[in-house]
Amino acid sequence: MLTVALPKGRIAENTLSIFRQIFGRDFKFEDRRLVLETENFKFLLVRNQDVPTYVYHQSADIGVVGLDVIEESGLDLVRLLDLRGGYCKVVIGMRESDQLDYNKPDIVIATKMVNITNRFFSKKAISPKIIKLYGSIELSPLVGLSNMIVDIVETGTTMKQNGLKVVDTIMESTTHLIANKSSFIEKKSEILSLYSQFDKIIRDGGKI
Ligand code: PRP
Numbered sequence: 001m002l003t004v005a006l007p008k009g010r011i012a013e014n015t016l017s018i019f020r021q022i023f024g025r026d027f028k029f030e031d032r033r034l035v036l037e038t039e040n041f042k043f044l045l046v047r048n049q050d051v052p053t054y055v056y057h058q059s060a061d062i063g064v065v066g067l068d069v070i071e072e073s074g075l076d077l078v079r080l081l082d083l084r085g086g087y088c089k090v091v092i093g094m095r096e097s098d099q100l101d102y103n104k105p106d107i108v109i110a111t112k113m114v115n116i117t118n119r120f121f122s123k124k125a126i127s128p129k130i131i132k133l134y135g136s137i138e139l140s141p142l143v144g145l146s147n148m149i150v151d152i153v154e155t156g157t158t159m160k161q162n163g164l165k166v167v168d169t170i171m172e173s174t175t176h177l178i179a180n181k182s183s184f185i186e187k188k189s190e191i192l193s194l195y196s197q198f199d200k201i202i203r204d205g206g207k208i
Contacts, residue, residue, distance in 0.1 A: 005060035007048035061183035068173035078179040085207035086175040092168040100167040110146035138162040
């Protein structure tokens, strides 16, 4: 039995449809239920940012989540496979009229991703003031709460429509299949068998 942590929404739906493809049967959560049990798998529906936590503490053996979320969690997990979908970038944004100057004192950054931000700036030996926000990050430079943001860009529309530009890219992200380190040893054959079936589908052009 493998327990699989999936983030609510598009990634869960795409993952379950790949399970459908592999095992030739339907995998569907009932209404508001957060657990789906089948003969060989137990699926858990969790918040996107919580997937690494469930896998790290071995409440799930494997999980599907964006590389940005894995990096932000800072947790030690096995990265099994790049599932190629969900492409986005973690970038630094500023107002269109502002210039990037990492040597400027008083850098104030608003972000949801405090750990990624801290790591990026400490490599440059800069210690900016970091303000943690939970959403609508693009608003903060417009009202003077910050002079930079670190945020996710998918289409770039949100930044553009709010008069912001990308001044640097911290990382690129796609969805990944991850595993708990102990599960990877204890349930190696089950995990590797699933891995190779996913790998084949991804090689054939599928993505999650
Ligand atoms: C994310 C991200 C940006 C937006 C980027 O926010 O934080 O705001 O999507 O997408 P785009 O480049 O295609 O415009 P999300 O939708 O998760 O909402 P939030 O601001 O409440 O976190």
